[in-house]
Amino acid sequence: MQAVRPFNFSAGPAALPHEVLSQVAEEMLDWHGSGMSVMEMSHRGREFISIYETAEADLRELLQVPEHFRILFMQGGGLGENAILPLNLSRGGAVDVVVTGSWSKKSAAEAKRYADVRIAANAAELPGANGRYLDIPAPSTWQLRRGASYVHVCTNETIDGIEFQALPDLKALGHDAPLAIDFSSHVASRPVDWSRVGLAFAGAQKNIGPAGLTLVIVREDLLGHALPICPSAFDYKIVAEAQSMYNTPPTFGIYVAGLVFQWLKRFAYGGKTGLAAIEQRNIDKAALLYAALDGSSLYENRVAASCRSRMNVPFFLRDERLNDAFLAGAKERGLLQLKGHKSVGGMRASIYNAMPLEGVQALVSYLKDFETRHG
Numbered sequence: 001m002q003a004v005r006p007f008n009f010s011a012g013p014a015a016l017p018h019e020v021l022s023q024v025a026e027e028m029l030d031w032h033g034s035g036m037s038v039m040e041m042s043h044r045g046r047e048f049i050s051i052y053e054t055a056e057a058d059l060r061e062l063l064q065v066p067e068h069f070r071i072l073f074m075q076g077g078g079l080g081e082n083a084i085l086p087l088n089l090s091r092g093g094a095v096d097v098v099v100t101g102s103w104s105k106k107s108a109a110e111a112k113r114y115a116d117v118r119i120a121a122n123a124a125e126l127p128g129a130n131g132r133y134l135d136i137p138a139p140s141t142w143q144l145r146r147g148a149s150y151v152h153v154c155t156n157e158t159i160d161g162i163e164f165q166a167l168p169d170l171k172a173l174g175h176d177a178p179l180a181i182d183f184s185s186h187v188a189s190r191p192v193d194w195s196r197v198g199l200a201f202a203g204a205q206k207n208i209g210p211a212g213l214t215l216v217i218v219r220e221d222l223l224g225h226a227l228p229i230c231p232s233a234f235d236y237k238i239v240a241e242a243q244s245m246y247n248t249p250p251t252f253g254i255y256v257a258g259l260v261f262q263w264l265k266r267f268a269y270g271g272k273t274g275l276a277a278i279e280q281r282n283i284d285k286a287a288l289l290y291a292a293l294d295g296s297s298l299y300e301n302r303v304a305a306s307c308r309s310r311m312n313v314p315f316f317l318r319d320e321r322l323n324d325a326f327l328a329g330a331k332e333r334g335l336l337q338l339k340g341h342k343s344v345g346g347m348r349a350s351i352y353n354a355m356p357l358e359g360v361q362a363l364v365s366y367l368k369d370f371e372t373r374h375g
């Protein structure tokens with residue numbers, strides 16, 4: 001019997017699948033008869049190497065990562081990658097960044113320290129935006145430079161609730177620069193079209209495991225161009241050649257992420273399995289929540305319908321004086337961490353892979369009850 005737990009809508013670090021947490025608890029003191037916790041094992045020992053190899057193979061299978069891409073398990077987080085990426089790929093030259101929200105804005109500012117950065121498009125400057133992030137500028141309008149080292153895009157803006165529903169096709173726009181994506185907050189929630197990607201990075205703590213693990217998936221031909229000032233432990237080529245063991249990788253994080261990948265592989269929903277199943281459930285959860293918000297006169301989500309995130313749903317109470325009462329009532333019902341990011345205000349429901357449909361149903365039912373009482 002699994003204990004009943006509240007529904008956790010945190011944006012990150014975020015909820016993990018109940019089954020995975022239970023398995024971690026069971027295996028904590030003695031992993032598979034080894035007499036050790038995974039935290040206590042040598043990263044070069046037979047046991048851990050098997051955990052690592054399984055995690056990598058499962059991720060490659062789940063996301064259909066082609067052979068000519070390397071999967072790196074690193075440290076440094078999403079913000080660390082904002083520096084590690086230009087240190088490895090910019091060659092000190094031009095980097096074009098598309099700003100669609102708070103995270104890509106931060107990425108542009110950090111890359112400026114290492115490269116010649118141009119903001120190729122800025123969602124905050126779209127007509128009517130008034131500095132807010134509510135839509136994605138059409139790729140055909142992006143001011144991309146010929147010969148840029150790479151183009152940076154954040155494919156799911158966690159704070160603003162904006163998601164690319166398809167990756168931009170830079171080749172079709174007449175550019176051959178590789179596309180680098182920050183997919184921290186929707187990794188493993190939907191398939192990735194690798195033919196459009198040069199590099200993808202993600203902090204683990206939104207959708208795949210504990211904080212401290214950072215995933216980098218990089219096309220092989222992009223390795224080996226790090227700037228001389230790049231720390232060796234962050235040089236993608238060195239990390240790739242050492243199978244992510246140049247220094248001690250975040251072993252416990254890799255182990256938990258590996259269990260999440262196995263959970264995803266066996267996940268079944270709507271007659272589908274694996275990534276297709278989790279994507280379908282994510283579509284259904286998001287549709288349910290946005291329909292409830294759109295159908296109400298108390299709540300609103302302001303993001304353009306074409307790029308609303310399936311993972312992060314910011315919303316506002318039209319009467320902001322009700323915010324505290326809303327959050328207190330939610331907590332009483334076991335609906336946790338719904339407060340919006342401080343830069344945006346209002347509320348935010350993060351409904352990552354681990355959030356069951358029942359969690360969104362419970363939230364929607366609370367939204368309706370609260371509106372009946374206060375609307």
Ligand SMILES: *Cc1c(COP(=O)(O)O)cnc(C)c1O
Pocket residue numbers: 012076077078079080103154156157158182183184185203206
């Ligand atoms: C959370 C997040 C980050 C920052 O990750 P850290 O691990 O805190 O450095 C970067 N990008 C996106 C899209 C995020 O959601």
